[in-house]
Amino acid sequence: MTSGSVEAIAAALSADGLIVRGGFNFTAGDASPIGLSGALAKSALLVGQAGAAPWPHFLRWREKQPQAVANPLDTWSRQVIGAVADAFGARAVSPSDKPYLPFQQWAMRAEGLKPSPLGILMHPRYGLWHAYRGALLFEDELPIEVPQAAIHLCDACVGKPCMKACPVDAYSAEGFAYQSCLAHVRGATGEPCRSGGCLDRNACPYGTAYRYPAEVQAFHMASFAPMVG
Template sequence: MAAATMPENLADALAAHGLMARGGFVFDDDEAAPAGPSGAAAGAVVLVGHAGSTIWPHFSRWLADQPANLADPLDCWSRETIGAIAGRFTARAVFPFEKPFLPFQRWAMRAEGLKPSPLGILIHPEYGLWHAYRGALLFETQVAEARPHALSHACDACAEKPCLFVCPADAVSSVRHDHAACLAHLRSGRGGACMGGGCLARLACPVGAGWRYDDAQQTFHMRTFAGAPVDR
């Protein structure tokens, strides 16, 4: 498996919107790659995302000009922003929220060597749980470099594992993250602390604390997850 070489100037184009390339790879000859920009099978994929609150000022300014009833605004912003960048670099933009769903988590693990945390979020040795993948760029070319570096899994080195003991819905365990229990708690009226201040289990993780999302961004994500109206 070879890593994808990032096109020249792509990093600058992404950084202008608070985004960054989150690794990539060349598809193997014998795997069923999704279609690239021409409709033929893609040769390589580059993941696009962010760490910390780098996207928040850009998204917030964009959101202020949108209709108050706009559904899924962060997905809309991602589609508009990453789609425009894809056009500049002769790539096809794809997104984790679009059907038919593509294996974004497997792609991310393959591109960056990450593993899931007990919350289900991939944990990064520097960014901790404070990062996300907003889309990917599919290219037709198969330029290649060395394999991605293997990264240490922070959860394996964490002895206290505070994330397992603070969730008021008991949704976090070493076995799985109970998505339904988390959602039910947020919608029950008892999840005010999580809705207003962010996921308590996520905040308990000591890895990457300097990359924690801004309060406004945390509230936005929690309210969006719960299906509640988003304040502007």
């Protein structure tokens, strides 16, 4: 694969608001996944988004789908990334594929990022407002260099407002209190989390220009904590 091919892949993804989120070559010590033909993959390109750029493309697609389509954003991502994979001779994989692939480790390797206190990788430009939607696996090597470690903005953040905004203290040094968060979002006091997104995530001072609009955050919160009963 040439650098021109990587540029062509990036151009194809951009038609749906997606971007290449770095890549790397597997080494002899890696547990390499299988590529398109069944041979071991030699390289990976991470695919994702910065801010909510894919949202209008996703909405146009969703308008044409049955109302009951399951996991619509995952389904859309698989279709879009799968079409690009077909065009460039790659195998497309998703973070939701089972058995799960080590996407966060791949992302850290591809872009030199570290996790924030919320577990989301902190990006020096996008802050917490980015995501990985899939990866393209190739059976030849990519012409890329190992990235330098990115500036980890959390190290310079003294007040850690991301750990203080949640009314049920869902995030702490002990980790993420999933059940407490879920009960709160579904409960009588679940606003503004339900309609405006996680208060801890929104409290982060970095990457605010890329913050997801409220409707996007509400969509993700509804996926995380669908109302029952």
